[in-house]
């Protein structure tokens with residue numbers, strides 16, 4: 001590679017941060033101004049640009065342009081400012097980015113497999129320049145956050161998720177692969193836009209769809225048999241079916257179902273600790289979901305698994321759950337349900353009642369919003385909850401912020417500050433009578449980067465239910481008794497690397513115990529230290545360029 005190519009290659013370039021020695025090594029004399037910047041000075045400059053901008057999408061683009069110029073400087077800045085910058089590389093801003101992706105497109109390091117490429121799938125896979133791939137995040141854009149079908153624009157989500165893999169857990173940015181499967185879109189606004197860049201045809205469905213996705217998955221698995229594939233933001237039926245098809249064949253998981261399940265279980269473990277109880281005591285709760293899709297099913301399955309671990313019989317545990325979707329309560333008489341929903345179908349309540357009528361009938365103590373629809377959680381709903389519990393647990397988990405079922409301000413105003421709150425996207429803390437009320441971010445970002453890092457690094461053959469359960473428990477235990485009593489459910493994002501490291505250690509231990517690591521890299525007691533050596537460190541990498 002020539003010196004000019006090194007300077008313009010995002011994996012190789014440190015731009016004006018190249019030291020005099022590095023400039024000599026790469027034959028760069030005369031290609032850069034005289035005075036090198038330290039990484040810290042460069043960070044200050046980028047943050048000043050970032051702070052001067054008020055438009056969140058432009059803030060997102062300042063960071064993403066940096067990633068396109070120097071990946072290691074990008075991660076240097078992100079990891080050192082994770083709490084501040086996360087909302088601008090991930091939810092909510094990544095949602096805006098997806099909606100406008102076709103209008104601000106720049107070639108990215110991603111792979112698109114489109115229906116037009118049938119017969120050329122292996123060729124596309126072989127076009128990826130990196131020899132090694134550890135983690136693949138794949139979407140078909142079918143359900144992007146709570147923003148519906150975004151077609152080929154959905155690629156913003158794998159890009160954002162993989163940025164978190166590298167920043168939050170230390171996956172190697174040179175070994176991650178964002179994949180968009182373009183099977184058309186049912187989003188007519190995009191299709192009517194002459195600037196839309198994806199396939200302008202209706203979304204493929206049925207057997208042909210599964211066959212096409214299967215060809216892509218197999219092609220990727222053939223080239224990188226040890227890579228982990230994370231399915232992300234597929235429509236409900238496709239998400240559930242693809243998980244069933246692939247979870248026992250290759251190293252894979254669905255983040256919206258399983259990652260969301262684990263993070264919400266962690267939140268509830270800690271909400272139970274705050275009450276002086278454990279998840280087995282959720283048998284005495286009524287947990288009402290707005291939404292009965294991938295996330296709802298994944299969360300309910302994870303909580304049931306947590307209750308079963310503590311000795312509650314499964315048939316007893318499922319009695320705590322109630323799902324309401326667009327057709328009302330998943331109850332008696334409903335004939336439009338898929339097998340995952342049927343597991344939670346209530347035979348003791350008539351199907352079809354809306355959220356408020358259901359709440360009046362069942363008296364919820366916990367509500368979880370995964371409907372992708374704002375304003376579902378109203379003052380009336382919360383008043384009903386207050387009749388049944390002194391401290392309602394209210395989790396509007398839909399993303400981005402615009403789709404959250406209610407806001408933190410509303411919850412604390414309606415309950416006089418007596419609620420446990422968590423949302424999918426970040427909300428600023430609320431101050432009431434001089435007291436800070438905590439607004440937790442219950443988002444699968446606390447789980448997938450660590451889970452995927454762990455599974456990929458030890459070349460696990462599968463992601464098991466026990467590994468997911470352990471990830472939730474390892475996350476929950478990072479919050480102290482004192483903190484849970486204050487309504488804090490998660491450790492602070494500023495410590496995300498340590499948090500992920502501890503979760504990854506627990507996941508590897510579990511994987512080794514379950515025998516899904518054919519060649520363990522070290523003894524169990526050495527896993528924590530060994531993982532540290534495996535985690536990407538942008539400052540170290542910059543020094544080695």
Ligand SMILES: NC(=O)C1=CN([C@@H]2O[C@H](COP(=O)(O)OP(=O)(O)OC[C@H]3O[C@@H](n4cnc5c(N)ncnc54)[C@H](O)[C@@H]3O)[C@@H](O)[C@H]2O)C=CC1
Nearest residue numbers: 145146236291292293294295325371372398399424443444
């Ligand atoms: N906080 C987190 O970590 C995560 C949050 N989510 C969010 O959850 C939401 C749903 O995601 P999925 O379950 O994967 O989508 P999905 O498409 O599988 O399910 C959505 C469900 O909501 C129901 N629904 C839609 N409008 C409704 C309404 N007005 N009233 C009642 N039900 C309604 C649908 O019938 C369906 O059952 C999205 O906004 C997504 O961003 C998803 C995964 C992780």
Ligand SMILES: CC(=O)C(=O)O
Nearest residue numbers: 145233256399443444
């Ligand atoms: C967080 C996430 O995965 C979602 O909203 O889809």
Ligand SMILES: [Mg+2]
Nearest residue numbers: 145232233256
């Ligand atoms: Mg998702």
